[in-house]
Structures are given as structure tokens and as C-alpha cells.
Amino acid sequence: MTGRRILMALAAPVSAFTFSVLISSAVLIAVGTNPIDAWAEMLSFGMRLETLVETSNRATPLYLAGIAVAIGFRMNLFNIGVEGQYTIAALLAASAGAAVSLPAPLHILFIIIVAMIVGSLFSGVAGYLKVTRGVHEVISTIMLNAIAWAMVGYLMRTWLADPNDTTLNLKTREIAESGRFPNLNGILQTFTRDIKGGRELGGFIIIAVIAGIVFHLYLTRTRSGYDLRITGLNPFAAEASGVDPKATVIRAMLLSGAVAGLIGLPEILGDDFKYDLSFTKGLGFAGIAVALIGRNHPAGIAVGALLFGWLDSAAPILDVRGDAPREIVSILQGVVVLSAVVAYEVASRARQTQEARDTAIATATPTDTGSDKPEGEVGA
Amino acid sequence: MNPVPLKESRALRWMIAILGLVLVLSVTQELARPETTDLISAGTAASTLRRAVPILLAGLGGIWAERAGVVNIGLEGMMILGTWFGAWGALEFGPWWGIAIGIAGGAAGGLLHAVATVGFGVDHIISGVAINILAPGITRFLSREIFAKQSGGGITQSPRVESVGHFDVPFVSGGEIFGWATPDIFGWIDDRGWFVVSDLFAVASGITSNVSWATLLAIALVPGTVYVLWRTPFGLRVRSCGEHPVAADSLGVNVYRMKYAAVVISGGMAGFGGAFIAIEQTGIYREAQTQGRGFIGLATVIFGNWQPLGAFLGSILFGFADALQLRDRTAVHALLLLTGVAVGLIALRSLKRSQPVGAGVLLLISALTLWWYLVTDSVMSELPPVTPHIATLIVLVFATSRLRMPAADGMRYRKGQE
Numbered sequence: 001m002t003g004r005r006i007l008m009a010l011a012a013p014v015s016a017f018t019f020s021v022l023i024s025s026a027v028l029i030a031v032g033t034n035p036i037d038a039w040a041e042m043l044s045f046g047m048r049l050e051t052l053v054e055t056s057n058r059a060t061p062l063y064l065a066g067i068a069v070a071i072g073f074r075m076n077l078f079n080i081g082v083e084g085q086y087t088i089a090a091l092l093a094a095s096a097g098a099a100v101s102l103p104a105p106l107h108i109l110f111i112i113i114v115a116m117i118v119g120s121l122f123s124g125v126a127g128y129l130k131v132t133r134g135v136h137e138v139i140s141t142i143m144l145n146a147i148a149w150a151m152v153g154y155l156m157r158t159w160l161a162d163p164n165d166t167t168l169n170l171k172t173r174e175i176a177e178s179g180r181f182p183n184l185n186g187i188l189q190t191f192t193r194d195i196k197g198g199r200e201l202g203g204f205i206i207i208a209v210i211a212g213i214v215f216h217l218y219l220t221r222t223r224s225g226y227d228l229r230i231t232g233l234n235p236f237a238a239e240a241s242g243v244d245p246k247a248t249v250i251r252a253m254l255l256s257g258a259v260a261g262l263i264g265l266p267e268i269l270g271d272d273f274k275y276d277l278s279f280t281k282g283l284g285f286a287g288i289a290v291a292l293i294g295r296n297h298p299a300g301i302a303v304g305a306l307l308f309g310w311l312d313s314a315a316p317i318l319d320v321r322g323d324a325p326r327e328i329v330s331i332l333q334g335v336v337v338l339s340a341v342v343a344y345e346v347a348s349r350a351r352q353t354q355e356a357r358d359t360a361i362a363t364a365t366p367t368d369t370g371s372d373k374p375e376g377e378v379g380a
Numbered sequence: 381m382n383p384v385p386l387k388e389s390r391a392l393r394w395m396i397a398i399l400g401l402v403l404v405l406s407v408t409q410e411l412a413r414p415e416t417t418d419l420i421s422a423g424t425a426a427s428t429l430r431r432a433v434p435i436l437l438a439g440l441g442g443i444w445a446e447r448a449g450v451v452n453i454g455l456e457g458m459m460i461l462g463t464w465f466g467a468w469g470a471l472e473f474g475p476w477w478g479i480a481i482g483i484a485g486g487a488a489g490g491l492l493h494a495v496a497t498v499g500f501g502v503d504h505i506i507s508g509v510a511i512n513i514l515a516p517g518i519t520r521f522l523s524r525e526i527f528a529k530q531s532g533g534g535i536t537q538s539p540r541v542e543s544v545g546h547f548d549v550p551f552v553s554g555g556e557i558f559g560w561a562t563p564d565i566f567g568w569i570d571d572r573g574w575f576v577v578s579d580l581f582a583v584a585s586g587i588t589s590n591v592s593w594a595t596l597l598a599i600a601l602v603p604g605t606v607y608v609l610w611r612t613p614f615g616l617r618v619r620s621c622g623e624h625p626v627a628a629d630s631l632g633v634n635v636y637r638m639k640y641a642a643v644v645i646s647g648g649m650a651g652f653g654g655a656f657i658a659i660e661q662t663g664i665y666r667e668a669q670t671q672g673r674g675f676i677g678l679a680t681v682i683f684g685n686w687q688p689l690g691a692f693l694g695s696i697l698f699g700f701a702d703a704l705q706l707r708d709r710t711a712v713h714a715l716l717l718l719t720g721v722a723v724g725l726i727a728l729r730s731l732k733r734s735q736p737v738g739a740g741v742l743l744l745i746s747a748l749t750l751w752w753y754l755v756t757d758s759v760m761s762e763l764p765p766v767t768p769h770i771a772t773l774i775v776l777v778f779a780t781s782r783l784r785m786p787a788a789d790g791m792r793y794r795k796g797q798e
Binding site for chain 2 (some may be wrong): 027031078091115129133134135138140142144146147149150151154157158165168259285286292327328330332333335337342345346
């Protein structure tokens with residue numbers, strides 16, 4: 001039974017991925033390149049140690065973004081605003097981090113906490129508007145995204161800009177050495193060869209893994225996480241059994257925003273040590289994609305984040321070798337998302353029909369014999 | 381009540397409202413310090429109209445989908461498809477073909493959304509988000525394959541694109557009839573500099589001179605949408621699917637087919653909006669040039685209470701914010717004065733209706749806005765572009781009870797299931 005369930009659970013994502021590879025291959029054939037060569041090229045390049053390090057670095061923020069989105073999704077709350085939340089959180093956390101000097105672990109902790117608070121304050125607005133005024137969170141978070149970007153643009157240009165900067169590239173002041181996250185090259189290199197090309201395995205992956213584990217424990221082992229899950233499954237039943245829907249919405253939004261605040265930190269704490277114009281955008285939306293692929297499950301999101309991270313890291317070889325345009329990867333990613341959500345929908349419908357049939361069979365036999373018996377006994 | 385006088389009184393009310401607005405803007409322009417000349421002018425009016433069109437088209441697209449009960453967050457992605465296919469079509473076959481192919485590109489996105497939401501029953505928001513992720517991937521790939529190989533193009537932009545052409549309205553803005561140049565009456569009055577009157581004609585002149593044929597077509601889609609959705613059997617069927625699909629089904633309406641049609645039309649409108657940006661507004665395809673206008677279009681749907689005319693007004697308002705910010709920042713500053721006074725008046729009204737708390741809050745906002753106006757000379761450049769978003773949030777917060785979305789909007793529908 002469990003074997004069949006695992007098989008069914010895997011069937012959907014695997015077929016979605018296969019479908020996407022087929023579509024992308026068809027596109028490659030259409031533009032006159034050999035898809036098999038391209039995929040083989042990517043596979044061999046993608047297995048190099050440096051590419052895998054890059055994959056991990058790219059997957060880390062994607063995973064955090066996926067978790068942030070999934071917290072909302074688990075109770076049918078669509079936090080489209082992760083994009084804005086992480087951007088403004090990264091800016092303010094980077095500035096706050098540059099403004100203080102603390103001993104190393106405390107400094108990092110301080111920056112992390114600032115980012116989480118900013119992120120949750122921003123998402124909290126959407127949660128508050130939903131429970132007090134009934135404003136749908138999709139619309140409010142979309143609007144808040146634009147507002148967040150405007151605020152970031154304004155703050156960077158004025159109050160938070162590095163006053164000693166003479167270039168045109170706006171940036172905040174740099175965070176001191178004590179506030180930088182160590183890389184994991186030392187640990188990795190004890191198992192493997194040296195990492196070439198000056199690449200570093202970002203240490204923030206540890207925080208991402210912790211976030212995933214905490215998310216899982218929260219959902220499965222705490223009362224509050226249970227409330228959140230059952231509200232997503234059946235809001236009416238949840239309310240009838242004493243769950244406060246408003247508190248749950250606020251809590252989910254705050255948590256989602258807090259995790260969203262972490263998304264920009266691998267870049268701030270491990271790479272740039274400041275917020276500037278080249279700060280990575282689009283991770284919030286990519287996080288939605290990753291959460292959808294991973295079905296909002298911490299392990300599934302990890303697979304999604306690693307897949308997207310790997311595709312992004314391995315794609316550049318296509319340009320180098322000139323076999324195919326690397327942009328095929330963005331088509332592949334887009335098709336994966338869309339076909340995955342369709343596949344999950346189809347699979348869940350198939351499961352429901354199957355369950356309904358199973359229940360019908362299971363309940364049909366006992367009631368036929370069982371309904372006679374007690375009556376007979378009562379009669380006797 | 382007799383319908384004819386009602387219509388007349390409505391037209392009258394519209395005229396009074398427009399006159400009132402022009403008067404208010406004229407007075408604000410006169411009073412504002414530092415001085416501004418662009419708060420109300422022919423240039424601003426023309427620019428407002430041009431910037432409103434894509435937002436309007438996205439809004440109409442949103443109305444089509446949501447009236448059929450399908451929430452379309454994917455408008456942005458469909459618009460992106462419209463920009464690329466519009467530019468490509470214009471380069472290959474000429475500007476009008478560009479518009480047509482842009483519409484087709486958006487409609488293809490709409491079809492994808494319909495297949496996912498109506499065909500497979502995927503959640504509307506999820507499918508829309510997925511389309512917004514997919515569309516830029518497609519256009520990036522296509523640009524790489526096609527534009528990057530043309531001279532003047534690249535991975536993120538196309539070569540220059542020709543526009544569909546413009547016209548001046550004859551007799552009022554100096555348009556030509558069979559080669560004879562008619563007088564430019566509006567422009568002449570605008571030049572006289574008569575208080576209020578010239579401003580009124582400046583606006584009229586702005587929106588009647590050098591108008592793109594595509595703009596005309598887009599605006600014609602407002603009454604067109606009203607007509608089709610509210611005056612034809614097809615429209616009634618589409619709307620019934622958005623209100624109560626089970627009832628519609630019981631009356632023999634093919635709910636799936638109606639939803640498919642409406643969502644494809646929705647995508648087509650968004651595609652038109654995208655093509656308009658590329659062909660008419662900028663004359664070039666550039667990556668991410670929609671700048672979230674699909675989302676603003678979605679906002680106008682709510683803003684306009686799921687009515688085409690409401691979406692039109694919303695798009696004009698948002699287009700105005702867009703136009704001002706590009707033309708003249710002191711004009712935006714002048715709007716602070718207007719906002720402050722307007723909010724103050726609303727506060728007084730709340731006070732009269734004995735709502736002291738609301739009045740207090742509004743009074744505070746009014747005072748802060750006026751203080752802001754007095755101590756500064758210009759507004760930060762980041763504010764005007766987000767006014768649509770802030771306005772939408774405010775409308776949602778304060779007017780939720782007056783908004784009425786289609787009853788079955790966003791719900792999954794499976795035939796034979798309640």
C-alpha cells in the first residue's frame with residue numbers, strides 16, 4: 001500500500017519533468033540543434049565539483065524562498081509578496097549590519113534577526129489587511145511588492161546609500177568582517193579535491209537546512225502547525241474544532257515573511273557584504289515555482305530548489321560550447337512548473353476517485369451483512 | 381422610470397464631473413508653488429492616454445476572465461508574450477500584423493491558462509503564477525534565437541519597430557480631410573491661455589491630436605466589451621458561468637466552452653496591451669518592459685468593480701500618475717496639495733456623519749500631506765509609479781463593502797459536481 005502511494009506520489013513529478021524535457025527537446029530540434037548533445041553536455045559539465053558547489057549556492061536562497069511560500073500555501077494562503085519582502089529585508093538587514101559592530105556570531109545573528117523581522121512586518125501588513133478588512137492576500141501582496149521596490153529604490157538613493165561611495169553604482173556600506181558568514185570550503189575539501197576557480201561553498205546552506213527541518217517539525221509536531229495544516233485542508237472543520245482562523249492567517253503570514261527575510265542573506269552575508277544594484281531579483285517568484293514543484297513539502301522543495309539551481313549552474317556550458325542556446329533552460333523551468341501543477345492535480349483527482357472506490361468497496365460489504373445482524377439481535 | 385431621461389442625466393453628470401475635475405486641476409496648477417505647467421496640459425493629456433491604453437487592455441482582459449469565473453493572475457505573462465510577438469510580427473509583416481500577432485501570442489497564453497484551470501482544474505492563482513514564470517522564459521529564448529541574430533537586436537531587445545500611424549481629429553485638432561488641413565480649434569483655444577477654459581481645451585486637444593489608430597481600437601474595446609458581455613446571449617452565458625456555473629449548466633450552457641472562450645479573449649486583450657507597449661509606446665521590444673502593468677490592470681478590475689467603464693477610469697487615473705512622473709516632477713508635487721485638501725474635505729464629511737475616529741485619521745493624513753507639500757519642492761521619483769498600487773490598497777481597505785466580484789470567481793468548476 002505504502003509502496004503504491006510512494007509510486008503514485010513520484011509518478012506526477014517524474015512525468016512532469018519528462019514531459020518538460022520532451023517539450024524543450026522539441027524546441028531545440030525546431031531551432032536546429034541536437035537536444036541529446038545539449039543534455040549530454042549539460043550532464044557532464046553539471047557533475048563537476050565546481051558546478052555542484054554553484055548548484056548548492058544557487059539552491060540555498062531558492063530553498064528558503066520555497067519554504068517561505070510553502071508556509072502560506074499549506075493553508076491556502078498565497079504569499080505572492082515574498083519577492084518584495086526579501087528585497088526590503090535584505091536592504092535593511094545589510095544596512096543594520098553595517099551600522100553595528102558586534103562579536104562574530106552575535107553580529108550574524110543580529111543581521112538574521114533584523115531580516116526576519118523586516119520580512120515578517122511586511123508580510124504582516126497583508127495578513128492584517130486580510131483578517132481585518134477582508135482584502136485578498138494575492139492582490140495586497142502584489143501591490144505591496146511594488147511598494148517595497150519603491151521603498152528600496154528610495155532608501156538606497158537617500159538614507160542608506162554609502163556616503164563614501166564615489167561610483168554611480170548605489171550601494172549600502174559594507175558589513176564588517178565579524179558579520180560575514182564563513183564558507184564551507186574547508187569541510188568540503190576534506191572529502192573532495194580542492195575547489196578551483198575561487199568558488200566558495202556558501203555556509204548559509206546550513207541555515208536553509210535548519211529552516212527546512214524546523215518547518216517540517218513545526219507542521220508535524222506542534223499544535224500551531226497542526227492548526228495551520230488543517231485550516232488549509234478544511235477551514236470550516238478547523239474553525240468548528242476551535243482553531244482561530246484569523247490568528248492562523250496572521251501567524252502564517254508572519255512566519256512566511258520571516259523566512260522570506262532570510263532569502264537575500266546568503267548573498268549579503270556570504271558574497272557581497274552589502275546591498276547594491278546588482279542584488280539578485282526574482283528569487284521570490286522562483287520560490288513560488290520551487291514550492292509548486294515540491295508540493296510544499298520540505299523534501300520536495302529541496303528537490304525543486306536543487307533542480308532549478310543545477311539547471312542554472314549547468315546551462316552556461318551550452319553557450320561556451322555553442323551547442324544550444326542556454327535560454328532553453330528557462331523554457332524547461334517554466335514548462336516544469338506548469339506541467340507539475342497539472343500533473344499533481346490529475347494525480348490528486350485520480351487518488352480521490354481511487355479512495356472513493358476503496359471506501360465504497362470497504363463500506364459496502366460490512367453494512368450489508370452488519371445491518372442485518374444488529375437488527376436481528378434486537379428483534380431476538 | 382423612463383430610461384431616456386436617466387441616460388441624459390447620466391451624460392450630464394459625466395460632463396459636470398469632467399468639468400469639475402478640469403477646474404480642480406486648473407486651480408491646483410495656479411496655486412501650486414513651485415510653479416508647474418504640466419499638471420494639466422495637452423502634452424500630459426496625450427501622454428496619459430498613451431500610458432493608460434496597455435493598463436486598460438490588461439484590465440479588460442481581467443474583466444473577461446473574471447466575469448467567466450477565472451481569476452487571471454497570468455495577465456502579466458500574457459502581456460509579456462504580447463510584447464515579444466507584437467514586436468516580432470511588426471518587424472516581419474508590418475505594425476498592424478504586429479498588433480494581430482501580439483494578440484495571438486497573448487491569446488495562446490490565455491489558452492494555456494484555460495487548459496490548466498478549466499481543463500485540468502488547477503488552482504487559478506497557481507496556474508497564473510506558473511504562466512508568469514513561463515512567459516519570460518519563452519521570450520528570452522525566442523529573443524536569443526531571433527532578435528539576437530538581427531542587426532540592432534540582442535538577447536534582451538529587438539531592432540526598432542515601426543508604429544501603426546497616427547491621426548489628428550479633423551476640425552478640432554487640425555486633421556486633414558482629402559489633403560485639406562482643417563483648422564486646429566482646440567489648439568488655438570489652448571494657446572489663448574484663458575483660465576480653466578484653455579485648460580479644458582488643452583486636454584481635448586491632447587487627446588485628439590496625434591492619436592494612434594491602435595489607441596482608438598483599444599478604446600473602442602470598452603463599449604465593445606460592455607456590448608458583448610451585457611447585451612448579447614454569448615455575454616450573458618459567459619457571465620452566468622462566473623456567477624453560478626451549476627445553474628448555467630442546468631440551463632444548457634456549455635460552461636467549459638464559455639470559460640475557454642473568455643480566458644482566451646482575456647489573454648488576447650493582454651497580448652494587445654503588450655503589443656501596444658512594444659509597437660506604439662516604445663517602438664522597440666525590451667525585456668521586462670511591461671513593468672508589472674498586467675498587475676496594475678488587475679488592480680483596475682477591482683478598482684472599477686469588475687465593470688469595463690470602471691476599469692477605463694482606473695486606467696486613466698493610473699496612466700495619469702505614470703505620465704506626470706515622466707514629464708514633470710513638480711506637477712506631482714502639486715498633486716500633494718490637491719490630495720491634502722481632498723482628504724481634508726472627506727474628513728470634514730466624516731465628521732458631519734459623526735464618525736470621529738475615521739475623521740481624525742483622515743484629518744491627520746490630510747495635515748501630513750499638506751505639511752509634506754509645504755516643506756518640500758519635489759516628490760521623490762519613486763512615489764508616482766507606485767501610486768496605483770497604494771490607491772488600490774486604499775480602495776480595497778475602505779471600499780470592500782461596495783465592491784462586488786462575480787459570485788463564483790476563482791472557484792474550480794467540474795461538470796456534475798456542486
